[in-house]
Amino acid sequence: MSTSPLTNAPITAKVVGKAAxxxxxxxxxxxxxxxxxxxxxxxxxxxxxxxxxxxEAEVQIAEIHARRDLFLTYLDKTFDEREKNxxxxxTRLDDxxxxxxxxxxxxxxxxxxxxxxxxxxxxxxxxVLRQKLDDPSxxxxx
Amino acid sequence: MAAGxxxxxxxxxxxxxxIGGITLAIQxxxxxxxxxxxxxxxxxxxxxxxxxxxxxxRLRRRxxxxxxxxxxxxxxxxxxxxxxxxxxxxxxxxxxxxQQTALLMAEIGRVLSAHLLNPNGDLSEESxxxxxxxxx
Numbered sequence: 001m002s003t004s005p006l007t008n009a010p011i012t013a014k015v016v017g018k019a020a021x022x023x024x025x026x027x028x029x030x031x032x033x034x035x036x037x038x039x040x041x042x043x044x045x046x047x048x049x050x051x052x053x054x055x056e057a058e059v060q061i062a063e064i065h066a067r068r069d070l071f072l073t074y075l076d077k078t079f080d081e082r083e084k085n086x087x088x089x090x091t092r093l094d095d096x097x098x099x100x101x102x103x104x105x106x107x108x109x110x111x112x113x114x115x116x117x118x119x120x121x122x123x124x125x126x127x128v129l130r131q132k133l134d135d136p137s138x139x140x141x142x
Numbered sequence: 143m144a145a146g147x148x149x150x151x152x153x154x155x156x157x158x159x160x161i162g163g164i165t166l167a168i169q170x171x172x173x174x175x176x177x178x179x180x181x182x183x184x185x186x187x188x189x190x191x192x193x194x195x196x197x198x199x200r201l202r203r204r205x206x207x208x209x210x211x212x213x214x215x216x217x218x219x220x221x222x223x224x225x226x227x228x229x230x231x232x233x234x235x236x237x238x239x240x241q242q243t244a245l246l247m248a249e250i251g252r253v254l255s256a257h258l259l260n261p262n263g264d265l266s267e268e269s270x271x272x273x274x275x276x277x278x
Binding site for chain 1: 157160161164165167168171172174175178179182183185186189190192193196197200201203204207208210211214215218222238241242245246249252253255256257
């Protein structure tokens with residue numbers, strides 16, 4: 001058996017290099033612990049971020065659904081009411097055309113004013129919209 | 143000796159694999175968050191699009207309403223015009239009918255000026271505000 005320093009060196013250092021040495025093993029362990037701690041930290045941070053993202057999305061979607069319900073309820077009610085008002089105005093117009101010519105201009109003006117007023121114009125302010133829906137006497141008159 | 147060397151090589155590779163795995167796990171956490179963000183954005187956009195589709199259906203109702211008003215005005219204007227055409231026009235006697243016919247025609251013109259969409263193809267300026275608020 002050779003007694004030279006090279007052949008007497010531990011087989012570990014010779015085969016796997018520096019990384020397998022006792023000191024390197026400690027460094028590796030330290031690195032693994034450090035990375036594991038980072039992983040735990042990142043996991044906690046990212047879990048929080050994901051929860052926040054989901055919560056924010058839920059809030060936004062709920063807000064859009066609430067607006068949708070408000071807008072559609074308002075528009076449907078408004079269109080129903082306008083339909084009735086147009087019916088009434090045209091009945092009055094026919095009556096005026098036959099019996100009261102002086103009233104024709106005023107009734108026609110009411111018809112046009114109602115036709116030109118878009119129900120969508122009220123959608124820009126949801127607060128006012130809600131107030132109108134909650135106060136039927138204020139909204140559904142021409 | 144060779145077998146011992148292989149075992150020790152394995153001992154060295156295992157920590158390296160562990161380190162690689164943990165690094166990948168960290169990147170995976172971040173990628174998962176990014177994916178959740180995309181998913182959330184898509185869900186919000188979907189809700190917003192559904193709202194706009196519903197508003198478009200009401201726009202259809204608005205066009206039906208205007209068409210109905212125009213049809214009814216047109217019927218009365220046509221009727222007045224036919225009546226006028228049959229007459230040997232006497233200003234003293236038929237002025238009122240002429241006036242009514244002119245009024246009906248003028249109102250048709252006014253109703254025709256109603257805008258359903260703005261120049262950009264949107265519902266109206268107000269609807270743009272709605273969309274902006276929903277996107278916020």
